[in-house]
Amino acid sequence: MHLVLNSFGASIRKENGLFAVSTAAGKQMIPPADVTSISVSKGARISSDAVLLAIEHEIDVLFVDGLGKPQGRVWSIRYGSISSIRRSQVEFLFSPRSVEWARDLVDEKINNQIALLLALNVGQDERTERLLRYAINSMEDHRGKIRKLEGESVSDISPTLRGWEGAASKRYFEALSACLPEGYRFEKRSRQPAEDRFNAMLNYAYGMLYGKVEGALIKAGLDPYTGIFHRDDYNRPALVFDVIEKYRIWADYVVVQLCRQEAMSEECFSETEGLGLMLDGLGKRILIQSVNDYLAEVIELNGLRRSRQEHIQRQAFELASLFQKAAQPMPDNE
CATH class of the missing domain: 1.20.120.920 (CRISPR-associated endonuclease Cas1, C-terminal domain)
Incomplete structure (x- = not known):
């Protein structure tokens, strides 16, 4: 699953070892095992605990612009140029x-x-x-x-x-x-x-x-x-x-x-x-x-x-x- 936060005010944080995704439509709890990447657009938020949970499970976290193009990313220290x-x-x-x-x-x-x-x-x-x-x-x-x-x-x-x-x-x-x-x-x-x-x-x-x-x-x-x-x-x-x-x-x-x-x-x-x-x-x-x-x-x-x-x-x-x-x-x- 690809989590996409592209609406203003949307947020994702960690609750009881799960990703808690909040939008105008409501709140959803998602296990990290079901997530392959997280994309965060301008106006959306992600907590540091959620970022660390993503790193722990080797989940890409991308910060994207209005065109969907990545402007920054967070990844595990296990990765990186060898x-x-x-x-x-x-x-x-x-x-x-x-x-x-x-x-x-x-x-x-x-x-x-x-x-x-x-x-x-x-x-x-x-x-x-x-x-x-x-x-x-x-x-x-x-x-x-x-x-x-x-x-x-x-x-x-x-x-x-x-x-x-x-x-x-x-x-x-x-x-x-x-x-x-x-x-x-x-x-x-x-x-x-x-x-x-x-x-x-x-x-x-x-x-x-x-x-x-x-x-x-x-x-x-x-x-x-x-x-x-x-x-x-x-x-x-x-x-x-x-x-x-x-x-x-x-x-x-x-x-x-x-x-x-x-x-x-x-x-x-x-x-x-x-x-x-x-x-x-x-x-x-x-x-x-x-x-x-x-x-x-x-x-x-x-x-x-x-x-x-x-x-x-x-x-x-x-x-x-x-x-x-x-x-x-x-x-x-x-």
Whole structure:
């Protein structure tokens, strides 16, 4: 269970070894064993005893902004960057293997986007089908160019890689918009502020993913601030920006399905000067539940059946192992 406190005045404290969650709707007692994470928004409160109870049970506590993006977190001292992994992480950054890793990361992201467009290209009118075919062909062309990129380190290919990634994403979102009901279509990807319903929903869904990916990296002993592809994002969790690329499609899918079902009415949004269109209380509840339900679904990846959330954690451990193996000296040839 993911506890989300996103209404003003909501609080969580410890009572008799349980989490006592108080909202305008009443009070609920929840055992720590049933909780996987706690998310606290502005205007909500959590007591120090509740924080310590969460730490004791290895429960993530995140403090998030209005877009659902984590601004701070509390975790057990058992976690944290392990020095040997961190050294390996930095060494990997400047190795030729980082080029292959970054190239494969962006290639996988675009391939995921193409797969979603193909799934949506069913029952569309002729004009939309042409637009989807054009976008997919263009994105496949970008993938081909990306796979041919070579260099000694990521910095050698980053400008070109970012360019092809951006071009592919532009085609992707243009095609995605055409597949949505009229009231949910959008002109372009807009972040802060969001200019439309789709982007307001997607920004919040991405914010949720940031928190989950960062937590997985921390538990794996990785430094979330030392990125490979997004290495220039100073004083920001650059590795989170890297790793989330392969999971963005999950947020995309959830938001697209909500839009196609027209699940978000006008009362799910509010517009604030300077902040653009944002999800309101009801909208947040619908999206948070939808994202968490989707991440809890069990799927098969690389021969393993796990929930999507567990796959994120498993792949974080695999990334730490990759960094360490890449840092090991090659044996001398006899």
